Amino acid sequence: MIQNGQLRVVEDYPRPEVKPGWVLVKPIVVGICKTDLELVEGYMGFSGVPGHEFVGIVVDSGDGKFLGKRVVSEINFACGSCDYCAAGLQRHCPNRSVLGIQRADGAFAEFVALPQKNIHIVPESITDEQAVFIEPLAASLEILMQAHIKPTWKVLVLGDGKLGLLVAQVLRLTGCDLLLVGKHENKMEIVRRMGIKTATPQNLAQMKADLVVECSGNPKGYHLAKSLVRPSGIIVAKSTYHQELSLNWSEIVVDEITIIGSRCGPFPPAIRLLEQGLIDTKPLVTAKYQFKDVLKAFEHARDSQAIKILVEMP
Amino acid sequence: MIQNGQLRVVEDYPRPEVKPGWVLVKPIVVGICKTDLELVEGYMGFSGVPGHEFVGIVVDSGDGKFLGKRVVSEINFACGSCDYCAAGLQRHCPNRSVLGIQRADGAFAEFVALPQKNIHIVPESITDEQAVFIEPLAASLEILMQAHIKPTWKVLVLGDGKLGLLVAQVLRLTGCDLLLVGKHENKMEIVRRMGIKTATPQNLAQMKADLVVECSGNPKGYHLAKSLVRPSGIIVAKSTYHQELSLNWSEIVVDEITIIGSRCGPFPPAIRLLEQGLIDTKPLVTAKYQFKDVLKAFEHARDSQAIKILVEMP
Numbered sequence: 001m002i003q004n005g006q007l008r009v010v011e012d013y014p015r016p017e018v019k020p021g022w023v024l025v026k027p028i029v030v031g032i033c034k035t036d037l038e039l040v041e042g043y044m045g046f047s048g049v050p051g052h053e054f055v056g057i058v059v060d061s062g063d064g065k066f067l068g069k070r071v072v073s074e075i076n077f078a079c080g081s082c083d084y085c086a087a088g089l090q091r092h093c094p095n096r097s098v099l100g101i102q103r104a105d106g107a108f109a110e111f112v113a114l115p116q117k118n119i120h121i122v123p124e125s126i127t128d129e130q131a132v133f134i135e136p137l138a139a140s141l142e143i144l145m146q147a148h149i150k151p152t153w154k155v156l157v158l159g160d161g162k163l164g165l166l167v168a169q170v171l172r173l174t175g176c177d178l179l180l181v182g183k184h185e186n187k188m189e190i191v192r193r194m195g196i197k198t199a200t201p202q203n204l205a206q207m208k209a210d211l212v213v214e215c216s217g218n219p220k221g222y223h224l225a226k227s228l229v230r231p232s233g234i235i236v237a238k239s240t241y242h243q244e245l246s247l248n249w250s251e252i253v254v255d256e257i258t259i260i261g262s263r264c265g266p267f268p269p270a271i272r273l274l275e276q277g278l279i280d281t282k283p284l285v286t287a288k289y290q291f292k293d294v295l296k297a298f299e300h301a302r303d304s305q306a307i308k309i310l311v312e313m314p
Numbered sequence: 315m316i317q318n319g320q321l322r323v324v325e326d327y328p329r330p331e332v333k334p335g336w337v338l339v340k341p342i343v344v345g346i347c348k349t350d351l352e353l354v355e356g357y358m359g360f361s362g363v364p365g366h367e368f369v370g371i372v373v374d375s376g377d378g379k380f381l382g383k384r385v386v387s388e389i390n391f392a393c394g395s396c397d398y399c400a401a402g403l404q405r406h407c408p409n410r411s412v413l414g415i416q417r418a419d420g421a422f423a424e425f426v427a428l429p430q431k432n433i434h435i436v437p438e439s440i441t442d443e444q445a446v447f448i449e450p451l452a453a454s455l456e457i458l459m460q461a462h463i464k465p466t467w468k469v470l471v472l473g474d475g476k477l478g479l480l481v482a483q484v485l486r487l488t489g490c491d492l493l494l495v496g497k498h499e500n501k502m503e504i505v506r507r508m509g510i511k512t513a514t515p516q517n518l519a520q521m522k523a524d525l526v527v528e529c530s531g532n533p534k535g536y537h538l539a540k541s542l543v544r545p546s547g548i549i550v551a552k553s554t555y556h557q558e559l560s561l562n563w564s565e566i567v568v569d570e571i572t573i574i575g576s577r578c579g580p581f582p583p584a585i586r587l588l589e590q591g592l593i594d595t596k597p598l599v600t601a602k603y604q605f606k607d608v609l610k611a612f613e614h615a616r617d618s619q620a621i622k623i624l625v626e627m628p
């Protein structure tokens with residue numbers, strides 16, 4: 001658990017209560033996300049159990065419907081009764097808690113409680129190690145919910161972290177002319193092997209893209225994105241910054257740039273793409289630890305060469 | 315003309331050359347835009363004749379097609395041969411000059427030269443005083459080119475300057491639930507008489523809009539817009555700011571806000587709306603000066619109570 005800015009293992013953490021309409025899940029594999037590392041450093045003032053990328057087995061279910069099923073879960077727990085929920089904006093419900101991030105214990109535990117409406121059954125053909133990627137893959141697919149990417153477009157992805165590598169894999173399915181811009185040769189090599197072009201910011205040719213996805217995690221990423229997008233083009237904002245961003249607003253107006261903030265996305269298409277073998281998550285797994293070594297796993301996840309660190313639960 | 319940050323009247327300014335494919339127009343009425351005032355203060359480093367909101371008569375035309383016609387003109391003069399022009403992005407042509415703003419003399423002159431492909435004939439039912447508003451009305455219509463505003467949406471317009479008052483008139487035609495937020499009672503009264511609700515930033519009820527148009531001309535407008543737009547909502551950025559804007563990028567990502575920069579727009583629908591009497595420009599005209607008093611007219615345009623100052627050309 002995370003408490004007072006410290007990550008530690010607790011032996012006697014209470015078993016979560018299963019409210020009506022909720023299920024209890026025993027996690028099998030949990031992934032460590034950049035957000036988890038930030039939570040340890042105080043992001044969101046979170047105190048509790050982290051872990052929001054995971055797969056597990058339903059061990060308690062009110063109506064028995066999901067009992068024994070292998071599942072993943074959407075992470076935003078909406079109230080279901082406010083105006084936003086009524087308008088279909090559950091992921092933006094102002095009363096929401098967020099699994100392992102905000103007022104809801106996550107999956108780095110023996111059991112995790114989840115609203116039944118949030119869970120999705122994982123088809124047999126998807127392995128545990130793949131299933132952990134359904135949540136970030138859904139976040140990548142959110143881009144296709146928000147923008148109509150034409151197959152003739154030039155598209156750039158800035159950032160070669162796990163999200164950038166997933167976003168690039170999703171966007172190449174549109175047939176677009178795609179280039180991933182990163183700084184880590186070992187990470188870029190993964191998508192290069194799939195035929196995706198890559199470049200470093202230094203060897204980037206003068207060009208203008210129709211759409212740029214900003215996953216760099218750094219305010220410099222915005223300025224690079226702005227310099228690379230064509231007038232009337234789109235910047236998709238995927239990564240949050242710790243600092244305020246200072247920008248030239250007039251340029252956005254004069255060049256008629258569209259900026260689209262993009263966070264979580266739909267699970268069913270993420271599951272379909274994995275089932276159909278259209279996304280390869282295997283090379284994104286840097287290492288898998290046993291839960292007894294979870295603190296080492298978190299340490300490893302801080303290494304800039306690491307992509308995804310998984311933890312196998314007892 | 316504007317020269318070295320000074321506006322002055324010049325008697326012997328050379329008559330513009332009429333290149334092949336261009337026409338020569340004698341302006342009848344010219345409007346003073348906020349941009350003109352900024353040009354005097356050094357914006358764009360412009361030197362030459364200002365004036366981009368105008369109506370005039372074609373007095374010289376290569377093929378005679380438009381001779382004697384009353385016309386208005388789109389203000390971006392595209393090269394017609396670059397990739398942007400080929401892609402239909404003429405208004406963003408990097409080689410463009412802009413009438414009375416960038417490398418092209420404007421309409422505060424005896425004659426103005428214009429590319430024939432930029433001009434539009436003004437129907438008889440539209441007066442000279444209305445025709446001067448076709449350019450800013452087209453800029454307002456650009457919002458409808460960029461966003462699909464649903465008739466059930468709550469929409470806010472921030473700013474009660476000329477642009478805000480035109481934008482509000484355009485947006486009310488969608489049937490949306492519209493509120494204009496301004497600071498000048500005399501200006502807000504104009505749209506209130508049309509049935510549009512208004513408020514000051516002080517008496518604004520707690521609310522969330524589906525779309526907010528930022529026409530306030532002030533970086534505070536962005537922060538107000540962000541506080542008033544719902545998650546997954548749209549901010550249309552219409553006004554340029556002199557200063558850099560410092561903002562919380564993470565909020566845009568987490569709330570999945572879309573920001574759309576919006577500048578010039580299409581003339582034909584602007585002409586249609588005026589012809590059909592759906593836009594009322596009359597109350598937006600604060601005063602009309604003779605050209606001999608043009609310096610006084612510019613002085614008057616700086617008054618915060620003024621909306622649109624027109625100048626009748628000799």
